[in-house]
Amino acid sequence: MKNPNLKWIYLCALSVIWGSSFILIKKSLLGLTAFQLGALRTIITGLLLIGFGFNTLKTMPKSKWKWLLLSGLLGSFIPAFFFAIAETEIDSAVASILNSLVPLNTILMGFAIFKITSTKRQILGVIVGFIGTALLILKGSALNPNQNYYYAGFVILSTIMYAANVNIIKRYLQEVKPLAIAAGSYIFILFPAIIVLLCSDFFTSATLNNPELISALFYITVLSVFGTAIAKVVFFKLVQLSTPVFASSVTYIMPIVALIWGIIDGETFSLLQGLAALLILAGVYLSHKTK
Numbered sequence: 319m320k321n322p323n324l325k326w327i328y329l330c331a332l333s334v335i336w337g338s339s340f341i342l343i344k345k346s347l348l349g350l351t352a353f354q355l356g357a358l359r360t361i362i363t364g365l366l367l368i369g370f371g372f373n374t375l376k377t378m379p380k381s382k383w384k385w386l387l388l389s390g391l392l393g394s395f396i397p398a399f400f401f402a403i404a405e406t407e408i409d410s411a412v413a414s415i416l417n418s419l420v421p422l423n424t425i426l427m428g429f430a431i432f433k434i435t436s437t438k439r440q441i442l443g444v445i446v447g448f449i450g451t452a453l454l455i456l457k458g459s460a461l462n463p464n465q466n467y468y469y470a471g472f473v474i475l476s477t478i479m480y481a482a483n484v485n486i487i488k489r490y491l492q493e494v495k496p497l498a499i500a501a502g503s504y505i506f507i508l509f510p511a512i513i514v515l516l517c518s519d520f521f522t523s524a525t526l527n528n529p530e531l532i533s534a535l536f537y538i539t540v541l542s543v544f545g546t547a548i549a550k551v552v553f554f555k556l557v558q559l560s561t562p563v564f565a566s567s568v569t570y571i572m573p574i575v576a577l578i579w580g581i582i583d584g585e586t587f588s589l590l591q592g593l594a595a596l597l598i599l600a601g602v603y604l605s606h607k608t609k
Contacts (some may be wrong), residue, residue, distance in 0.1 A: 327562065328556040329602075332549055332568045337575020339545035341583060342537045343402055349534025350400075352406055354525070355520040356399035360511035362542035363394070364504035367550065371501030378502060383478035385490040388458060390503030393483030394550070395510065397476040404476075407469035409462060411585060414576035416473040417569045418598070419453040421605060423481035426568040431485070439564050440605045447570045447601020453594035461588075483596070484562045485555060498552035499549070567605050570598045597608075 346355050378386075404413055421444045425436045459467065493497050519525060528534075557565040576593045578587075 325560045329568055330478045331464055332552055333571035334575055335544055337414060337572040338579060339541055340414045340576045342541040342545060342581040343405050344536045346537040347405060349530030351518060352402035353514055354520045355402040355512045355538060357515035357518060358538050359398050359542050359546060360395060360507055362539060363546040364508035367501045367504050371497040374495055374498035375502055378498060381518055382494060385503035389483050389486055390507045392479040394503060397479055397506040400472040400476045404469045404472040407466040411576045411580040413473050413513055415451055415454045417475060418573060419477040420474055420480045420569040421563055421566040422448055423478050424562050427481045428485050428562055432514040433450055437565055441572050443601045443604025447598050450594040450597030450601060452582060454591055457588055457590050459494040484557060484566050487557045488562045492558060496551045499554045500550040502575050531601045563605050566601045570602045573600040
């Protein structure tokens with residue numbers, strides 16, 4: 319018998335892990351370019367997942383491979399670069415806040431493309447959470463008027479890809495083991511990432527002699543192992559245990575974790591942001607409650 323609280327445990331764990339990912343990206347960019355970061359993140363994660371999950375792929379039905387390819391591209395490869403590019407201009411907390419668009423896009427895409435129904439209460443939950451997110455964005459932009467918000471578009475595009483990935487997993491990969499989904503999707507994107515790294519000037523003296531490189535490699539390794547590899551498996555399991563909307567609601571709690579890291583890193587946190595955080599949590603509750 320399934321533990322009804324298990325999905326909440328997964329949700330909270332993922333929120334902490336992924337909420338911390340944005341500050342790790344920010345720190346990694348001190349010694350790496352956005353393309354080097356995205357490539358290394360994909361390579362390290364891919365080697366781990368394929369190494370541990372290769373045996374799970376031997377019995378993978380041929381009909382599933384095309385969905386694993388799409389899952390790899392939309393859920394991992396492209397966003398890894400887009401988020402790194404975005405954080406060259408906007409704060410890590412802002413990137414996390416914008417990432418809260420995922421549940422809204424999940425509902426819209428699930429209904430329009432994948433024919434997955436959502437209840438009125440779930441829709442209300444997403445709206446409430448989105449209002450909280452909007453308040454956080456407005457306050458953040460007021461506190462940081464010099465940031466280039468055009469780069470926020472990379473995050474927004476990533477949220478659309480994440481939403482598509484959630485629906486693909488729920489509709490076409492429901493019966494596939496989470497580790498198999500993660501490993502299978504990275505088989506397609508590992509070698510393209512290696513090519514990107516080779517073309518990114520990573521092995522030049524300018525990069526290798528950068529005094530920030532060692533610390534950047536440490537941050538990207540932590541990000542890859544915990545924020546990507548382990549979290550991917552847990553996330554795929556969460557999608558299978560719950561609904562696409564509930565699973566994507568992890569992005570509502572992530573900004574709170576990211577803001578805490580921002581305070582530790584010297585960023586400010588206002589009362590309005592605290593109230594917005596409470597709205598976000600209310601949105602998570604409403605989007606989960608179906609009756």
